[in-house]
Amino acid sequence: MRKYIPVLSIAGSDPSGGAGIQADIKTISALGCYAMTAITSLTAQNTTGVRSIMPSTGSIVADQIDMIMEDIPPMAIKTGMLCNYEVSAAVADKIEQYRPDNVVVDPVMVSTSGSRLLEDDAIDLIIKRIFPLSTIVTPNRNEAEALTGETDTDLQARILMEMGCRNVLLKGGDSDRKDYKIDYLYLDNNPKGIELRADAVNTVNTHGTGCTLSSAIASYLALGYDLESAVRAAKFYISKALEAGAFVTTGRGHGPVNHFFSPRRLKNFNPNRHPNNTRS
Numbered sequence: 001m002r003k004y005i006p007v008l009s010i011a012g013s014d015p016s017g018g019a020g021i022q023a024d025i026k027t028i029s030a031l032g033c034y035a036m037t038a039i040t041s042l043t044a045q046n047t048t049g050v051r052s053i054m055p056s057t058g059s060i061v062a063d064q065i066d067m068i069m070e071d072i073p074p075m076a077i078k079t080g081m082l083c084n085y086e087v088s089a090a091v092a093d094k095i096e097q098y099r100p101d102n103v104v105v106d107p108v109m110v111s112t113s114g115s116r117l118l119e120d121d122a123i124d125l126i127i128k129r130i131f132p133l134s135t136i137v138t139p140n141r142n143e144a145e146a147l148t149g150e151t152d153t154d155l156q157a158r159i160l161m162e163m164g165c166r167n168v169l170l171k172g173g174d175s176d177r178k179d180y181k182i183d184y185l186y187l188d189n190n191p192k193g194i195e196l197r198a199d200a201v202n203t204v205n206t207h208g209t210g211c212t213l214s215s216a217i218a219s220y221l222a223l224g225y226d227l228e229s230a231v232r233a234a235k236f237y238i239s240k241a242l243e244a245g246a247f248v249t250t251g252r253g254h255g256p257v258n259h260f261f262s263p264r265r266l267k268n269f270n271p272n273r274h275p276n277n278t279r280s
Contacts, residue, residue, distance in 0.1 A: 009078030019208030047251030132164030
């Protein structure tokens with residue numbers, strides 16, 4: 001019996017479709033994986049900003065994860081907006097319980113438009129309980145500075161690893177550089193950062209880029225890529241999605257990227273023969 005490649009996103013909903021759960025579903029699907037979700041919050045937002053947020057309860061988040069894990073165990077999990085302490089604790093409980101192989105943690109703290117998305121009391125819990133369970137943590141420049149109090153990328157990575165993160169991707173897409181953007185990948189077996197460059201894309205359509213990148217990493221991990229290869233492939237994907245959506249107007253603010261610039265068919269594999277092989 002062949003199976004699809006399931007990937008679970010644990011994140012908040014974006015009704016405008018550019019970020020959060022909606023961006024994750026599009027990304028996971030575009031890369032040929034089977035997208036599943038546990039919704040941590042409902043938001044009222046669009047391309048210009050966030051108006052309001054209604055967190056899910058910890059119990060419903062836990063139930064969503066249980067129902068997925070009991071029936072369609074994911075080959076990778078991505079966490080995004082966890083909103084508050086109660087939700088973050090529920091997610092931590094379930095990751096501790098099920099111990100999935102691939103966990104990509106995007107510590108979503110502020111939206112593209114500048115709205116605060118994570119309550120202060122949740123930050124410490126995420127650091128203490130979720131970071132140590134992660135395969136990789138993917139903060140952007142501002143999030144890394146808020147988490148560590150440092151601006152130097154080497155110091156940020158070192159502090160995050162001391163917090164329990166095995167691997168860290170420091171995203172530089174929000175820098176002011178006009179020529180190219182640089183991300184830095186720090187792996188537990190290589191303390192020196194790996195510089196990942198991509199040409200800068202002249203566009204205001206950057207809504208949901210962090211969500212898209214982290215769910216792409218999770219998808220490639222589920223597809224059997226090693227971590228460095230998964231990050232490189234995900235960075236290529238987001239760069240091309242930015243390019244493809246650069247001149248399309250969607251909304252009056254920061255529009256979405258083009259997740260479906262080159263969609264792949266839904267892949268499958270034989271778990272009995274190749275537990276980590278996704279050849280279809």
